[in-house]
Amino acid sequence: MPIYDFKCDRCGHVFSVLTSLQERDKVACPQCQSKEVRQIISACSVRSGGGCSSSGGFDSGSWRGG
Numbered sequence: 001m002p003i004y005d006f007k008c009d010r011c012g013h014v015f016s017v018l019t020s021l022q023e024r025d026k027v028a029c030p031q032c033q034s035k036e037v038r039q040i041i042s043a044c045s046v047r048s049g050g051g052c053s054s055s056g057g058f059d060s061g062s063w064r065g066g
């Protein structure tokens, strides 16, 4: 089963859940039991061009001008 990352809209808690696609809608926040959670899409898969930096933010200094 794949692991999905969620963020709770209520308390802001971020957590990962090992669940099937069908059970994904039934996920509740383990901290406040709220069902108001939204799935977080990994930044690595969203970014086009590949490359996943471990640290947040943009890489400064790697860009070279013409």
Ligand SMILES: [Zn+2]
Binding pocket: 008, 009, 010, 011, 012, 013, 029, 030, 031, 032, 033, 034
């Ligand atoms: Zn919560």
